[in-house]
Every structure is written in C-alpha cells, then in structure tokens.
Amino acid sequence: MSKRPSGMELAKQPGTIILPGERMANIGDSADAGQAVIRIGSGVTQKSSELLASKAGYMRYEASRNKLWVESNQKRYVPALEDPIIGIVQDRFGEEYRLDINGSDTATLSMLAFQGATKKNRPNLGAGALVYCRVVRASKNMEAEVSCIEPGSTKSWSGGETLYGELQGGTVVQVSLGMARKLLREDRVLKMVGNVPFQSAVGVNGRIWIEAGNCEHTMLLSLALQKADVMRADEWQEFVKQLWSQSKK
Incomplete structure (x- = not known):
C-alpha cells in the first residue's frame, strides 16, 4: 500500500496492454498534503514516485478503492492486500487455520479474525471448510495472512449476516x-x-x-x-x- 496525493496521474488508460517495466502511474511526493491511499495489487511495483508493471497483462484501475493492478492469464493466484478470496481450510495449528488459497503457498487465518469473535465465542472450522476472507498481509518472503473482519462493520459472525466468514452449503x-x-x-x-x-x-x-x-x-x-x-x-x-x-x- 502506498500514499499518494489526490492528483495521481495514470500513464496509460485502464484496460490497455502493459509490459514488464512500463510505467503505470506517477504518485508524486508522498510527503505532500492532501494524501490519499492507493492500493497496489498484483503485477505492480513501486520505484521512487512511479508505479511500474512487473508482469505483462491488462492494466486495471478501480477508482472506488484507488486500486491499481495488472490482470493476466496466470493460473496461480498471487496474494495482494485487500483482495477478497475464497480459502479452503487445510489444517489447524494452535490458534490459527491454514488455508489453501489457490496460490504457490498457503495463508493463515487467526481463529479470532472473525467479526465479533472472542476466545469463548468463535467459529470452529474443520478441514475442507470454505471461508470468504480478505488479504491483510501479502509479502514475497512471508506467508499471506487473511481476515474475516470487515472494517467498519458492527455485525457479528454468529448472526450469519457478515460479508466475510464460513460459506456453508452450495x-x-x-x-x-x-x-x-x-x-x-x-x-x-x-x-x-x-x-x-x-x-x-x-x-x-x-x-x-x-x-x-x-x-x-x-x-x-x-x-x-x-x-x-x-x-x-x-x-x-x-x-x-x-x-x-x-x-x-
């Protein structure tokens, strides 16, 4: 995730084909006033004040979330911050679940990372359970971390009305x-x-x-x-x- 002033300039139109190393946007001086946040997704890397493509594909930009990424035909998913994903519980280790997220590595989900969860009141997921979650940590050198907590929501996982959580049936x-x-x-x-x-x-x-x-x-x-x-x-x-x-x- 990177800070940017409100006047960020895109170097290309969203939807156009982009190659590795090409400039996607200029984010200016992050110390400027009026900063907003741009979310860097898959296929984007930052060099000084520029955002560059790290793989070939289509340039995508979602204005509502200020998110920039490269969409390609890759088969394996690469985690990026705030991505909504569906994981499959593989196992439980202590206070964490390990999820298959269709990537080269697994992701961890804390047993307390559910809306309103406590040590006495939390989901008990078994192997094979489906979980709708969002990526809260993504790094090349560390296992991804996901969460079922929706920022700003006051609903509890136990009511079955939360956006993220276990997907039952279907x-x-x-x-x-x-x-x-x-x-x-x-x-x-x-x-x-x-x-x-x-x-x-x-x-x-x-x-x-x-x-x-x-x-x-x-x-x-x-x-x-x-x-x-x-x-x-x-x-x-x-x-x-x-x-x-x-x-x-």
Missing part, C-alpha cells in the same frame, strides 16, 4: 483469475446466469461460491459459470437460455 466453481475479476467488476454477468434466486461469493483467486437452494439449480448455475470462461459472449448467452429451458422440461 458448491465452488473454479474459473480463471481474469474471469473472477470480471465477475467482481460486472455483477450483471452473475445476474444473467439464471432466473432463480441464489447467493454467491467471488474470490479473485479464481473461486466462485454458488448456493441456489437446491442441488439442481446450484449445478446448473455452476455449469453456466464454467462455460462463461471459454465461450464468446453471444454463444454463452444462448447456452444459458438452452440450459434453463431444458431444466424446465
């Missing part, structure tokens, strides 16, 4: 990292999947959780999302129509 669909980020940017894609109510959670690590109330609808939604990753938009829309029409027979 199923997980594995998609490309690019598709996962697209689903976060354009929720209309999820809305087009079907005409039944469902719950979903999108992790930028390529995992999508879907729960539609019954197994048939959940499986149909999962299949539609998998196909969205490999079909053209027009082909996919036609496929979704046929999928739901056949399910009603």
Whole structure:
C-alpha cells in the first residue's frame, strides 16, 4: 500500500496492454498534503514516485478503492492486500487455520479474525471448510495472512449476516483469475446466469461460491459459470437460455 496525493496521474488508460517495466502511474511526493491511499495489487511495483508493471497483462484501475493492478492469464493466484478470496481450510495449528488459497503457498487465518469473535465465542472450522476472507498481509518472503473482519462493520459472525466468514452449503466453481475479476467488476454477468434466486461469493483467486437452494439449480448455475470462461459472449448467452429451458422440461 502506498500514499499518494489526490492528483495521481495514470500513464496509460485502464484496460490497455502493459509490459514488464512500463510505467503505470506517477504518485508524486508522498510527503505532500492532501494524501490519499492507493492500493497496489498484483503485477505492480513501486520505484521512487512511479508505479511500474512487473508482469505483462491488462492494466486495471478501480477508482472506488484507488486500486491499481495488472490482470493476466496466470493460473496461480498471487496474494495482494485487500483482495477478497475464497480459502479452503487445510489444517489447524494452535490458534490459527491454514488455508489453501489457490496460490504457490498457503495463508493463515487467526481463529479470532472473525467479526465479533472472542476466545469463548468463535467459529470452529474443520478441514475442507470454505471461508470468504480478505488479504491483510501479502509479502514475497512471508506467508499471506487473511481476515474475516470487515472494517467498519458492527455485525457479528454468529448472526450469519457478515460479508466475510464460513460459506456453508452450495458448491465452488473454479474459473480463471481474469474471469473472477470480471465477475467482481460486472455483477450483471452473475445476474444473467439464471432466473432463480441464489447467493454467491467471488474470490479473485479464481473461486466462485454458488448456493441456489437446491442441488439442481446450484449445478446448473455452476455449469453456466464454467462455460462463461471459454465461450464468446453471444454463444454463452444462448447456452444459458438452452440450459434453463431444458431444466424446465
């Protein structure tokens, strides 16, 4: 995470292709007044007052969170601060869970890193449990750390109304990292999947959780999302129509 003045200048338009070493933005003098915060995501490195690309891909910028990153077709997820991800509990060590996050390494989750959790009142997760969480520490030299606490929220994990926490029921669909980020940017894609109510959670690590109330609808939604990753938009829309029409027979 890096400080920047409100007048940060992007060197390229978001969505354009960028190569390693190319300048993405100038963040000026971090000592200036009127500082804001820019979140540096995957594929971005800082050199003095400049943000440079460290890998090839599409330049992305999310104004609402002041987040800058490079989107590529990599298969393995690289943790970045504030990324929402879906982890799978592998084991428990003392007061921490170790999660598979679809990366080259695992991540740790404190047993108290849940909204309103205490030593006497906290989730008890078993191996294989799905957890929707956010990255709070990301380093090349250390294991990533995640949390299920949403800043500013007063809801408790025990009420089942928190944004982050254990995902119960449903199923997980594995998609490309690019598709996962697209689903976060354009929720209309999820809305087009079907005409039944469902719950979903999108992790930028390529995992999508879907729960539609019954197994048939959940499986149909999962299949539609998998196909969205490999079909053209027009082909996919036609496929979704046929999928739901056949399910009603």
